[in-house]
Amino acid sequence: MAELRQRYAIGxxxxxxxxxxxxxxxxxxxxxxxxxxxxxxxxxxxxDLIFVWQTIVEGALRAAMARRDEHSxxxxxxxxxxxxxxxxCATSEDPVARDSYEQAHRAFYLALTAGAAxxxxxxxxxALYDQARRYRVLLHRDQPDPKDRLEGYRTLMQLVLTSxxxxxxxxxxxxxxxxxxxxxxxxxx
Amino acid sequence: MAELRQRYAIGxxxxxxxxxxxxxxxxxxxxxxxxxxxxxxxxxxxxDLIFVWQTIVEGALRAAMARRDEHSxxxxxxxxxxxxxxxxCATSEDPVARDSYEQAHRAFYLALTAGAAxxxxxxxxxALYDQARRYRVLLHRDQPDPKDRLEGYRTLMQLVLTSxxxxxxxxxxxxxxxxxxxxxxxxxx
DNA sequence: TTTTGAAATAATTTCGAAATTCTCTGGAGG
DNA sequence: CCTCCAGAGAATTTCGAAATTATTTCAAAA
Numbered sequence: 001m002a003e004l005r006q007r008y009a010i011g012x013x014x015x016x017x018x019x020x021x022x023x024x025x026x027x028x029x030x031x032x033x034x035x036x037x038x039x040x041x042x043x044x045x046x047x048d049l050i051f052v053w054q055t056i057v058e059g060a061l062r063a064a065m066a067r068r069d070e071h072s073x074x075x076x077x078x079x080x081x082x083x084x085x086x087x088x089c090a091t092s093e094d095p096v097a098r099d100s101y102e103q104a105h106r107a108f109y110l111a112l113t114a115g116a117a118x119x120x121x122x123x124x125x126x127a128l129y130d131q132a133r134r135y136r137v138l139l140h141r142d143q144p145d146p147k148d149r150l151e152g153y154r155t156l157m158q159l160v161l162t163s164x165x166x167x168x169x170x171x172x173x174x175x176x177x178x179x180x181x182x183x184x185x186x187x188x189x
Numbered sequence: 190m191a192e193l194r195q196r197y198a199i200g201x202x203x204x205x206x207x208x209x210x211x212x213x214x215x216x217x218x219x220x221x222x223x224x225x226x227x228x229x230x231x232x233x234x235x236x237d238l239i240f241v242w243q244t245i246v247e248g249a250l251r252a253a254m255a256r257r258d259e260h261s262x263x264x265x266x267x268x269x270x271x272x273x274x275x276x277x278c279a280t281s282e283d284p285v286a287r288d289s290y291e292q293a294h295r296a297f298y299l300a301l302t303a304g305a306a307x308x309x310x311x312x313x314x315x316a317l318y319d320q321a322r323r324y325r326v327l328l329h330r331d332q333p334d335p336k337d338r339l340e341g342y343r344t345l346m347q348l349v350l351t352s353x354x355x356x357x358x359x360x361x362x363x364x365x366x367x368x369x370x371x372x373x374x375x376x377x378x
Numbered sequence: 379t380t381t382t383g384a385a386a387t388a389a390t391t392t393c394g395a396a397a398t399t400c401t402c403t404g405g406a407g408g
Numbered sequence: 409c410c411t412c413c414a415g416a417g418a419a420t421t422t423c424g425a426a427a428t429t430a431t432t433t434c435a436a437a438a
Contacts, residue, residue, distance in 0.1 A: 011393045013202060016421085019204045019376065024213010026309065034398055035420055052245075052309040059244030120215065120241040124313065141416075190390075200423045215406085222429055224390055 001035070025127045027134070043189045046135060050176050053128045057113060058169050064115030065165050066077055068167075072115035076152055079104070079111035080157050087150045091143060102133075108153060112160055139179075139186055190224070205298060214316045216323070228320075232378040239365050242280060245310055246302060247358050253304030254354050261304035262350055268300035269346050274317045276339045291322075293311070297342060302351055326373055 004015055007157060019036045022028035029039050037047075081103045089101035106129050110122060143149075152175060159168035193204055208225045211217035218228050228234075255260060270291045278290035295318050298310060334340075341364060348357035 011391095012421090013392055015206070016206055017209050017391095018203070020209035021213055024210055026312075033420065048309050049308050051248075051307055053307070053314070055245060055310070056241075057246030059240075059248070063240065094202055116240070118237050120237050120317075121244070123215075124241070128309075200421095201391090202422055206421095222390065 060113035060116040060121040079108040249302035249305040249310040258304045268297040
């Protein structure tokens with residue numbers, strides 16, 4: 001705690017409060033009278049993360065697509081457009097540029113399910129996205145070609161926009177499986 | 190804050206920390222420099238709550254049933270047994286007795302999906318259960334006959350134990366719909 | 379009469395120190 | 409040689425006061 005206090009130049013109270021909220025988001029674990037610690041990494045944790053993400057996104061996506069909202073569809077196209085412009089930043093060395101890509105990437109996935117109009121699903125997706133980031137950085141060096149990834153997102157978007165629900169869900173599942181396998185190989189699990 | 194500090198006889202630090210964690214569980218909302226407040230009630234919130242609950246439980250239930258774990262099945266039977274013994278406390282006036290029923294009720298639902306072995310799904314289900322409690326108390330006076338409810342749970346359990354996945358999911362969905370309609374009628378929405 | 383602005387009030391937020399709790403070390407007993 | 413227990417040390421946790429920020433009130437001007 002002393003180290004963190006110095007690093008961020010704040011007192012104990014705001015530090016404890018920040019950590020408490022990170023507990024709620026699953027990034028930090030608190031044990032009574034034993035302080036806070038970073039949530040542990042493990043292959044099982046990755047599987048769990050992917051399982052819940054898959055479940056929530058599939059549910060939200062089906063709900064969103066069942067509604068067929070015009071405004072939501074426009075938002076998806078808009079989010080993809082931004083993602084397209086920033087795809088080049090995905091492998092950048094500049095943290096600011098990479099962050100701008102990550103933001104667009106998150107926004108794209110959120111836009112896909114925004115039509116479900118579920119604040120809780122959005123909140124959970126955001127939390128899971130942050131949790132996945134801890135593993136994503138492990139893959140930073142060896143990622144697939146940005147161009148290919150973009151085409152994957154385009155395919156997904158088009159499946160959503162043309163109401164091919166099951167195909168879209170399958171595409172999501174496929175992407176997650178690829179990601180998981182890449183991570184598993186990279187980490188040597 | 191002064192009132193809460195008096196009520197629980199604690200200082201500001203633990204109070205703030207407790208509220209921060211409730212933020213993570215969705216029971217409290219924090220606005221910067223404007224303090225904490227109780228998360229608002231609304232018909233839309235009920236719909237969202239039910240939607241996410243339905244999504245998570247369905248996903249976890251399918252995963253759990255796909256595994257067909259012997260130990261998990263035994264845990265379900267055990268949890269139902271406890272629920273059966275405490276069903277009488279459901280409409281009790283004694284808060285302690287009612288709490289023991291609620292505990293068994295929660296444990297039963299958690300047991301159904303425990304086979305999925307997903308810490309995150311369990312965490313989310315617990316959080317949603319706590320959130321639903323805020324609405325459940327509104328229905329406390331006029332609840333269906335405990336005996337009928339117990340039979341509903343028994344049916345659900347048997348569907349799970351006999352691997353009738355789709356039927357079990359349908360039963361869950363039906364129960365939620367009934368609950369929602371009862372709540373909507375009771376609150377005059 | 380309505381609006382604007384400033385002072386007063388009341389809230390949230392932060393800080394540093396005190397109190398409690400846990401962990402580690404060293405030694406005695408089995 | 410291993411186990412158990414007590415004391416010193418280091419951590420977390422809590423407290424009350426100070427500082428910051430938001431809200432309300434009241435008066436003056438448009």
